[in-house]
Amino acid sequence: MANDTINQCLTFVAGKVKEKTDYHPAHTMELLELIENNLKKHCELDISPKIAAALKIHICGHAAREFQSMHEAFIKDKDPERNFLALKPQYCNDFKGLYYQKETRKEYKRKAKEFTDESLKPAVMEYIQKSPNLDINGIIKEIVEFRTIRHFQLFMLKELSSSEFNRFQKYIKNYNESAQNLIQQILEKRCRSNKIEIVRTICREIQAAVVQLEGTHISNGGDIKEFFVGLRSKLNERLVISDNTTGLVVNNFRASEFSNVLTELIGKMEKDLLLKEKSVPCGPLKQQQKKLLGCQRFCPRCNVPCDKEGESHWWHTALTHRPLAFGKEEKSGKLTFQMCSHTDSSWFTIWKSYFKREVQPYDTPITATPYWKFIFAKHNEKYAEIHKCSPGKIPEAWKAITREEAVQNLNV
Structure with missing residues (x-):
């Protein structure tokens, strides 16, 4: 019982840390509630208050260290001075490019990469995270295997009928762990499928906006800064693109060449986002595991x-x-x-x-x-x-x- 409770709590804490948010006292309250529920399930063991308290202290001691590290990482990530200092290399490169009159295409590639990495990619990641198609509770409702415990157990048996002996034996010997892993795998597979569709759709829209702006700038003129302002304007209904780059100055700006470079980088960004795994939020995952167990x-x-x-x-x-x-x-x-x-x-x-x-x-x-x-x-x-x-x-x-x-x- 103790080992099972500790493992569940370690998984819960690891899930909270993985979300990369700031610590909130509610995290500890949820953890204590999880421990208390496990103790109630095993009321027949007549666990003494002393043992229960020792178990809570042991688990919370580990959680406190993890939550402290999570809080420090969050503060460091949001530190304005640190974020401003991170732009120093960009300002330095801008100055060198203007002073030495560097080759225009190299400057295009550098500026396009700065914009893609610092502004565009974070905006797309935030859009993916908030997309209704990746709402975990909505996804759970759509999964037939999650309707009832019996639906899920029969689905497990069907899956195991084609599996190797070791996996079947693990299911027999440790049903809870096997069930929890399968629930997570089903949710991750569905989330990944939805994410692929979202990423491809939004990247196509971004590339289409770049092509439109290319035609506008060729006919009307304009510098690189105006190009990015126009791109933000076209995508503002979908994306909140921050201005995390520097002055965006390039000599003799030519929209057609720059758009080709930017479109190529958007394609690479799409591949990177598709390779990045979509993790299932810890809270809904644990609730679903609890329901189906x-x-x-x-x-x-x-x-x-x-x-x-x-x-x-x-x-x-x-x-x-x-x-x-x-x-x-x-x-x-x-x-x-x-x-x-x-x-x-x-x-x-x-x-x-x-x-x-x-x-x-x-x-x-x-x-x-x-x-x-x-x-x-x-x-x-x-x-x-x-x-x-x-x-x-x-x-x-x-x-x-x-x-x-x-x-x-x-x-x-």
Whole structure:
């Protein structure tokens, strides 16, 4: 319990630090609430106030150091003097370019790169971050696999049907970690797909604006500063482009040459943004993981997780229990395919002893589904190695079951 709580809290703190915002007292309150909820889930352990306090102090001690570093990094990043000093090389290069009358194309490339890196790219990144298509709560609502705990668990089984043994074994031995990782992977994949569309759309709009300004400046004249002012004006409905560059002075400005250089850099910026991973905000991710993990109770025989919604219930349900060989050590000397069944009342005693109160059994069918026949046939020898026993005798009909046949009955 303690290790699980610590790991959850470390992940929570790491997520807050990754957001690169300033520290807020609410972060600590959320952390303490997370610890308290974990303690309540394990009320049957009769954890003493002294142990609970020691756990909170240990976790908060680590969090305090991380949050302090996060606060210092935020202050440093927003320091006006530091940001102003960062422009010194640009001013120096501007002066050298004017004094030595450097080649115009080199100056175009330098100024275009300054503008792209210091003004345009941060504006595009902010636009991506605030885009409605990347609203994590909206994305979650659209994902069919996240509708209910049962939807999600059946999706996991379908995914695992084509995976290697090690991943399946990890799911059996550590369901919570496997489920949390899969939830994060699904959200990251959907966020990335939406981000690609957003980045490509906005970069096309920027390039179109550059081409329009090129024609305007060729016919009407104007210097490089006016070119950037015009670009900001054309994109102001989408982007808030700051003026984080210097005087933007270039001798003998020619819009056509400059726009070609700028368009090339915008293309490189697009590639960089597409390569940059879109992280899922820590808060919504944790909420979704908490929702889909449910009460986090498992059948004491086959270790299948409860699929009933919410946390406050004692009647646990599971649509598909596992073969017993997947949930515990095999002691018979030979791997046997025996489905966990509610007709065997021996494990109710385990629940009563564990919780020290009356509990209800899992409401579950007892027939072996094609899915578990397929999985057992697929991983028979591997499980025999783990349990150090002989492989089970598999009927030929089970070996003939295809993955498509196995998963087609996995429906809510």
